[in-house]
Amino acid sequence: MNKKILLLVVWGLILSSCSDWLDVSPKESIVEADLFKEATGFQNSLNGIYEQMASTELYGRELTYGMIDAMGQVYCLQGENYYNIKRYHYYYQAAKFEYDANDDIKNAFNSIWSMAYNTIANCNNIINHIDVLKPEDFRLGEAERQMIKGEALAARAMLHFDLVKSFAPHVEKSASVQGIPYVTEYSFKHTPFSTVGEVYEKIIIDLKKAQTYLEEDKDNLAWPRTDTGNDIDNFMKYRQTHLNYYATTGLLARVLRMKGDYADARTEALKVIDSGRFPLASN
Numbered sequence: 001m002n003k004k005i006l007l008l009v010v011w012g013l014i015l016s017s018c019s020d021w022l023d024v025s026p027k028e029s030i031v032e033a034d035l036f037k038e039a040t041g042f043q044n045s046l047n048g049i050y051e052q053m054a055s056t057e058l059y060g061r062e063l064t065y066g067m068i069d070a071m072g073q074v075y076c077l078q079g080e081n082y083y084n085i086k087r088y089h090y091y092y093q094a095a096k097f098e099y100d101a102n103d104d105i106k107n108a109f110n111s112i113w114s115m116a117y118n119t120i121a122n123c124n125n126i127i128n129h130i131d132v133l134k135p136e137d138f139r140l141g142e143a144e145r146q147m148i149k150g151e152a153l154a155a156r157a158m159l160h161f162d163l164v165k166s167f168a169p170h171v172e173k174s175a176s177v178q179g180i181p182y183v184t185e186y187s188f189k190h191t192p193f194s195t196v197g198e199v200y201e202k203i204i205i206d207l208k209k210a211q212t213y214l215e216e217d218k219d220n221l222a223w224p225r226t227d228t229g230n231d232i233d234n235f236m237k238y239r240q241t242h243l244n245y246y247a248t249t250g251l252l253a254r255v256l257r258m259k260g261d262y263a264d265a266r267t268e269a270l271k272v273i274d275s276g277r278f279p280l281a282s283n
């Protein structure tokens with residue numbers, strides 16, 4: 001009798017535990033639902049993407065004057081340089097292409113890779129959700145929705161562009177070899193690697209889509225910029241600090257030039273140059 005009672009108690013605990021486990025919603029789902037039920041959530045999420053892109057793992061250091069400079073051998077290999085980099089620093093190892101020299105350089109590359117794909121995931125989260133809201137849910141209507149979506153697409157393309165340049169062979173020489181995963185979904189599913197050539201084609205597709213979403217953004221850039229003094233218009237006032245139409249077009253020109261499509265690269269570059277919105281500094 002005691003054994004039967006014990007068995008019933010055990011099964012009760014198991015079934016209760018299973019029920020509790022099944023009833024638990026992931027915290028991320030709750031946060032996501034709250035974040036994207038209002039248009040301001042998309043602006044906040046987009047600001048978060050730019051903040052991640054400005055991190056030291058990405059354009060705040062490593063992909064501008066940090067690791068990329070070292071790999072480009074901007075750093076002096078003889079003794080110290082203007083950053084006082086010693087021979088034991090991972091920038092020194094990167095300049096010599098000794099990528100397995102120590103844990104420091106391995107961790108640095110891992111951080112670049114991880115932060116970039118984390119940021120790409122957040123871009124995908126915006127792209128996959130933004131069409132759920134109606135145009136009237138946005139303060140600026142459909143124009144605001146299209147700008148946010150266009151910026152997220154451009155940021156996704158930009159991050160993949162710098163990843164494929166950093167972690168795969170040059171596209172003109174090795175287009176058919178393994179490149180990187182081009183991630184377009186916000187999920188835990190494994191994304192298979194694409195070839196270098198395929199990655200470039202997907203980058204170009206994303207940037208051209210972004211251009212169409214940002215088409216009406218061309219008239220929002222004015223130089224010199226004048227403040228309206230209205231906080232509600234901040235999203236429109238600071239377009240020059242976003243991946244706006246011209247930034248996206250300039251990036252597309254860079255991608256096409258790297259790919260070897262020089263005529264198309266020239267066409268895109270002239271859209272920026274001939275706009276007259278970016279005068280060169282005078283003497």
